[in-house]
Amino acid sequence: MHTFTTIAELRAALAPHRLDGRTIGLVPTMGYLHVGHMELVRRARADNDIVVATIFVNPLQFGANEDLSRYPRDLARDQAMLEAEGVHYLFAPGVKDMYPQPMETVVDVPKLGAELEGSVRPGHFAGVATVVTKLFNIAGPDRAYFGEKDFQQLTIIRRMVADLAQPVEVIGVPTVREADGLACSSRNVYLSPQERAAAAIVPRALDEAERLVAAGETDARKLEAAVRAFIQSEALAEPEVVAVRDPQTLADVTTIGEKPVLLLLFVRFGSTKLLDNRVLGPKNAMPEHAKKVA
Ligand SMILES: Nc1ncnc2c1ncn2[C@@H]1O[C@H](COP(=O)(O)OP(=O)(O)OP(=O)(O)O)[C@@H](O)[C@H]1O
């Protein structure tokens, strides 16, 4: 595996592969890799001739209340993991490599980006859309891989690609979980032992929601209130977003009927944010990219 830090190096490395008609899969990450990232890499390896992983902690995604410098890093460990999975190229730019001058250009999906997680992380999704567009322009992938753990992010990227006719197939990868059901996530390392034990309430809240829907709950607001109360039964958990939405558009849902719905959770444990989601309802009517979520 070759590691590049500059845009020019990566472009030069990929050009001959593209000329020879080889397909390129892109796996964008912020590093400090775990088994969830490795599932994206494995999918990219299975689908493409060449796999490019990126590691970039994007300052445009961090709001004033989150310390960018605190984000976990271990490049040597990440390189070993990616090499072992057969990744061909790692693009690991510094901020100045990615943004040699202050960015005047912003890519945004404002409506989808301002609600749900965006309502408690203002500007975050504009940062995501901007850096993902730049990574697409740099690497020119045929396919790009994103986790369904970050469902709103995945939905926003899909909408951006559709709206801008970006020539990239966006692949959603099901969430990889710890033994107790907690979604693997780099920020889990921020959790104290007590917070980590408490965080099991998140996957359990999804199970509770599934039980309530199976028991006949059709009112989305009542389901949200019941799930919020369930999460708050854990003193260390602060449910900031509990939302029942359409799995494809993230549009609000008021009544849970025959169509599947998506329950999105954004729960804080101290200073650590944890995301999770699950499609609820009849699984045979799920949209393609949501089918694998359940
Ligand atoms: N448990 C997981 N299962 C599937 N995909 C995942 C998982 N965790 C992260 N991903 C995906 O990996 C890609 C890189 O995400 P990122 O580097 O932000 O990791 P992260 O674990 O989500 O970090 P953080 O905890 O800071 O949000 C994203 O597309 C994300 O959705």
Ligand SMILES: CC(C)(CO)[C@@H](O)C(=O)[O-]
């Ligand atoms: C998509 C992404 C690489 C953009 O920085 C980041 O948000 C992430 O890793 O999910």
Ligand code: BAL
């Ligand atoms: N995991 C998506 C990137 C972020 O939440 O900062």
